[in-house]
Amino acid sequence: MxxxxxxxxxxxxxxxxxxxxxxxxxxxxxxxxxxxxxxxxxxxxxxxxxxxxxxxxxxxxxxxxxxxxxxxxxxxxxxxxxxxxxxxxxxxxxxxxxxxxxxxxxxxxxxxxxxxxxxxxxxxxxxxxxxxSAETDVRIAAPHDAIDEAPPVREHRERPRSTPPVRAYAKAQGVDLTLVAAELGDRVITRADVDAYRERIAERTAGFGARPAAEPAAPAPRSVATGERRTTRVPIRGVRKATAEAMVQSAFTAPHVTTFHTVDVTATTELIASLRAGAAADAPRIGVLTVVAKAVCLALGRYPGLNSHWDAEAGEIVQQHFVDLGIAAATERGLIVPIIRDAERMPLGELAGAIAELTRTARSGKTPPADLTGGTFSLTNIGVFGIDAGTPILPPGQTGILALGAVRRMPWEHHGEIALRDVMTLSLSFDHRVVDGAEGSQFLKAVADVLQEPGRAMLLA
Missing domain, CATH: 2.40.50.100 (RNA polymerase II/Efflux pump adaptor protein, barrel-sandwich hybrid domain)
Known part of the structure; x- marks a missing residue:
């Protein structure tokens, strides 16, 4: 039936x-x-x-x-x-x-x-x-007239071996991975393989009026020709669409305030170097993000307003006595913020392992939907892009988000003298309905204090 x-x-x-x-x-x-x-x-x-x-x-x-x-x-x-x-x-x-x-x-x-x-x-x-059905599309290497006059012919083949980010990249480039697999054999297809295939197709079809492989069919990005290519239209779907809607909702609902603090983190970078030198080969890699995450968990215990949310329907500010820490991750599909549950309970090594696993899962495109909701406070590491400071937008439902700037070696006052020190800027955005300027500043200073003297702070953890 x-x-x-x-x-x-x-x-x-x-x-x-x-x-x-x-x-x-x-x-x-x-x-x-x-x-x-x-x-x-x-x-x-x-x-x-x-x-x-x-x-x-x-x-x-x-x-x-x-x-x-x-x-x-x-x-x-x-x-x-x-x-x-x-x-x-x-x-x-x-x-x-x-x-x-x-x-x-x-x-x-x-x-x-x-x-x-x-x-x-x-x-x-x-x-x-x-x-x-997303199988082989012979239009990739067919003459232009054949594309316009004949419907696409597709045949079913076994699924090529590749990761979700590579499949998304191939789709955006208009490349069928089944054709790539036919040339490469039974091995995992990489992004470099996709690029190499596009180059081979371009060489084969040069001078025959073929559509370049880089021009994908809808709904992938498409170019509009007006004598020369001047625009590219990218469909707003999936993660990018959801992120845009969430950011607009947050920006026009919660009154954002951003405050900045530049801090000497030399003691933190020295601690990290020492921990790495004595760590086992398979131990989670502790970095600045891990130490900042721990510092945030400690500071939220002292300043719970940053770990609260505004419940307009109930007319209440809800304080959470746990930290579900969001870590912003830039992926090929767009920005996502996976959550580390009960981060305040984790020692430094466990927190490093959780961040590493979260990053691997996000990059593979396999983060479960349940792991992308319910965060109480978030971190975004803009320093990995060489950026010093910014004004991050709050994830909906959260009161605080902290951006980590790049760690830079620069002249700094230290014990009354000028010395080369490791320095970074922290940028805290918060919901001014829930947190006033004094509490936001005190919270940011508490995080900075941990980074300045991490050894003493970790004894209190």
Whole structure:
């Protein structure tokens, strides 16, 4: 019998998702929990598992399409089942835990099923016509006239081996990874491989009127020709769209104030060098961000207003007695702020490990949606870009965010003399409804004191 599968709420009330790529095609036989597709929400790239075992009869969307939650996504033919109303996967993680124990239901834990040791083999299609589903697009190297006059012909192939950031980069460049894999063989495709493939295609098609591989089809960035290329249009979707909406909401809701403090952090950099010299090879790497994170946790205990949020509906300021610390991460998909839960309980080494894991997960595009909400205070390290100071915007619902500037070796007053010291600027933005200027300044000074004398401060941790 036929069974429709509706796009589920993938967590935190998300309303839509973009199809990144299909991992199955019409006519395939799939098993329960087999990954059907990768979809991009406003928070993360998500693997979508199958809620049924059966034959796929219809894919209702193509790669690049944006699908609303509750809309038809896949139709199944299920042997021996009675036809029923369309199904949608549960959004919460609790049902998935029950299924995991029973072994009889789909593992829909917000961001998809865990990868299995071996993906089930898919039945080849019998029809010569294949659905347009993020598979091979022969338009990349076809003559321009063929592109305009003939519909794209796509064929199903096994999923190329690459990371989500590389797949996103290839998509933006208009490069089909299945074609790259055909040339490289069975190995993980890198960003350099994508660039090399584009260069080879450009050489092959030079002088034949072919569309350059760098001009991707919608919804990737597209150029508008007016005698010469003068503009590029980039669709506002996914993380970038969600970030923009959140920043506008925050900027026009909370009255922002930013205060700055430049501090001598030589003692901190010396402590870090000493800890690294004596650390085991596999120990988490402690850096300035780790020490600042610890300093912030200590200071929030003394100045809880910075760890509060404004509840307009209840008419209350809610003080939180725990620190769910957000760490801003710049990824190829845009800015995200993953959360370290209960950061105030972590010693320095554990905090360093949590930051390292958070960074790895964010760069791979696999941060679960649940790890991107509920922060109580945030950090953003603009120093890695060589920037000294800025005015960061508060994540919605938070009262404070601290930006770390670059550590610079410069002349500084030290014990009454001028010496070369390691110096950095801290930039604190806070919600002036919750925190006044005095408390914001005192909090920033408390963080700076830890960085000036980290040894003494850590004894109090």
């Amino acid at each position: 036929k069974q429709e599968f509706l796009l589920p709420d993938l967590g935190e009330g998300l309303t839509e998702a973009e199809i990144v790529q299909w991992l199955v095609a019409e006519g395939d036989t799939v098993t329960l929990n087999q990954t059907l597709a990768e979809v991009e929400t406003a928070k993360a790239v998500v693997e979508l598992p199958s809620p049924h075992a059966g034959v796929i009869t219809t894919l209702h969307a193509a790669a690049g399409d944006v699908v609303l939650v509750g809309s038809p996504l896949v139709a199944f033919e299920i042997e021996g089942a009675e036809e029923s109303a369309p199904s949608a996967a549960p959004a919460a993680a609790a049902p998935a835990a029950e299924h995991a124990e029973e072994g009889s239901g789909p593992n829909l834990v917000g961001y998809g099923a865990a990868p299995s040791a071996g993906r089930p083999m898919r039945r080849a299609r019998r029809s010569a016509t294949v659905v347009a």
